[in-house]
Amino acid sequence: MNNHTLANRDLAVLWHPCTQMKDHETLPLIPIKKGQGIWLEDFDGKQYLDAISSWWVNLFGHSNPIINAAIKVQLDSLEHTIFAGFTHEVGIKLAERLVAITPAGLDRCFYADNGSSAVEVALKMSFHYWRNQGQRNKTKFITLENSYHGETLGALAVGHVALYKEIYEPLLMDVITVPGPDCYHRDSGESWADYSRRRFAIMEETLQQQAKSVCAVIIEPLVQCAGNMRMYDPVYLSLLRTACDKYHVHLIVDEIAVGFGRTGTLFACEQAAISPDFMCLSKGLTGGYLPLSAVMTSNSIYQAFYDDYQKLTAFLHSHSYTGNALACSAALATLDIFQQQNIIEKNKPLAAVMAKSAERFIEHPHIAEVRQTGMILAIEMVKNRQTREAFPWQERRGLKVYQHALSKGVLLRPLGNVIYFMPPYIVTEEELWLIADVAWQGIHLATQD
Numbered sequence: 001m002n003n004h005t006l007a008n009r010d011l012a013v014l015w016h017p018c019t020q021m022k023d024h025e026t027l028p029l030i031p032i033k034k035g036q037g038i039w040l041e042d043f044d045g046k047q048y049l050d051a052i053s054s055w056w057v058n059l060f061g062h063s064n065p066i067i068n069a070a071i072k073v074q075l076d077s078l079e080h081t082i083f084a085g086f087t088h089e090v091g092i093k094l095a096e097r098l099v100a101i102t103p104a105g106l107d108r109c110f111y112a113d114n115g116s117s118a119v120e121v122a123l124k125m126s127f128h129y130w131r132n133q134g135q136r137n138k139t140k141f142i143t144l145e146n147s148y149h150g151e152t153l154g155a156l157a158v159g160h161v162a163l164y165k166e167i168y169e170p171l172l173m174d175v176i177t178v179p180g181p182d183c184y185h186r187d188s189g190e191s192w193a194d195y196s197r198r199r200f201a202i203m204e205e206t207l208q209q210q211a212k213s214v215c216a217v218i219i220e221p222l223v224q225c226a227g228n229m230r231m232y233d234p235v236y237l238s239l240l241r242t243a244c245d246k247y248h249v250h251l252i253v254d255e256i257a258v259g260f261g262r263t264g265t266l267f268a269c270e271q272a273a274i275s276p277d278f279m280c281l282s283k284g285l286t287g288g289y290l291p292l293s294a295v296m297t298s299n300s301i302y303q304a305f306y307d308d309y310q311k312l313t314a315f316l317h318s319h320s321y322t323g324n325a326l327a328c329s330a331a332l333a334t335l336d337i338f339q340q341q342n343i344i345e346k347n348k349p350l351a352a353v354m355a356k357s358a359e360r361f362i363e364h365p366h367i368a369e370v371r372q373t374g375m376i377l378a379i380e381m382v383k384n385r386q387t388r389e390a391f392p393w394q395e396r397r398g399l400k401v402y403q404h405a406l407s408k409g410v411l412l413r414p415l416g417n418v419i420y421f422m423p424p425y426i427v428t429e430e431e432l433w434l435i436a437d438v439a440w441q442g443i444h445l446a447t448q449d
């Protein structure tokens with residue numbers, strides 16, 4: 001078995017996510033044989049440093065001994081069971097721990113099995129809450145420009161990345177899209193906080209005018225990951241929390257990508273000291289092992305659904321794999337690692353090394369910005385540094401960086417012209433320098449001519 005034969009078998013029967021399959025006529029598909037720590041190894045024996053945590057899910061490396069052991073133990077007692085009418089110990093334990101570690105007031109946990117589904121759950125719960133309160137006019141959602149919340153139709157509707165959304169527009173519900181706080185667009189000399197505050201005025205005005213018809217504002221706290229890793233200041237979240245209370249609108253915080261330490265705190269919300277009405281979690285929740293998601297909400301929202309069956313106020317939403325026991329055991333082991341190894345503190349010096357390794361990018365003639373929030377660092381590659389004119393997307397310069405990095409044994413997967421580092425937390429200082437070196441060479445090659 002080698003890469004070539006497996007890739008051919010794959011291409012005969014498979015259809016891959018987020019991929020123009022024709023690209024694989026020239027771009028070899030890479031069959032992975034095993035993962036160990038931060039390294040992936042293909043069937044030809046070549047190794048790749050997983051600098052993007054396998055699409056932002058992996059936190060503590062592949063084949064992590066602690067998570068492996070927890071899943072093996074769980075496997076011998078219960079792999080999965082229906083979660084309506086039935087429950088299990090790992091599902092209960094995980095909910096208890098999530099209630100304990102998420103911001104105050106998030107005392108209820110509803111499971112689903114992937115990020116998009118968690119977003120759907122939060123949207124439906126918010127809408128249904130208002131309906132149960134007799135508020136039938138609240139049917140809309142407010143979202144930010146450049147936001148991303150997943151690919152199912154409801155989640156896609158509240159997102160705003162044209163590449164994923166535009167084609168499907170006729171299928172999507174109407175939403176209110178507000179210009180966001182993305183600090184890439186701030187004036188020169190303006191601070192992130194000042195720009196974020198200034199941009200909040202548009203949100204405030206929208207809420208003031210439309211709150212009567214709005215269920216909730218949905219937002220990715222601090223970093224719009226799929227939207228090219230654009231970042232903003234926590235002050236926007238504090239202002240938003242206050243305004244949502246004032247105008248009687250829910251706040252849905254999508255921490256699917258940024259939760260579990262990515263922004264430097266366990267949850268991004270902590271940096272604004274806010275509690276949302278709904279918090280969506282997935283990706284890192286199981287350490288990158290198994291699909292699971294959770295929507296955390298308050299007991300007061302829960303109570304609005306709690307009544308005699310005949311009143312038809314119950315939340316009749318389900319997924320077959322809700323609260324999968326193996327996934328819950330992986331999540332519990334992941335939370336154990338956070339706690340026992342003091343990960344949030346240990347990540348601070350790593351984040352500092354990441355910043356240092358990227359210092360030289362700041363002066364590069366084709367780089368407009370290097371930005372960082374905690375364990376996420378992004379490099380904005382542009383045609384013209386002064387005017388910030390972007391490279392035309394058709395030139396696919398990011399793809400050139402991807403290919404170069406692969407040839408050097410590093411998995412980077414740029415978002416358009418944005419190269420970013422989002423490694424598992426087991427990354428070493430040397431590995432961070434390696435990632436930066438390879439990115440530097442890749443950017444050099446991709447920006448010649």
Ligand SMILES: *Cc1c(COP(=O)(O)O)cnc(C)c1O
Pocket residue numbers: 114115116117119148149150151220225226254255256257258282283
């Ligand atoms: C990845 C992501 C989702 C969707 O999660 P899936 O598990 O891929 O459906 C939703 N919101 C954000 C912010 C994400 O990054």
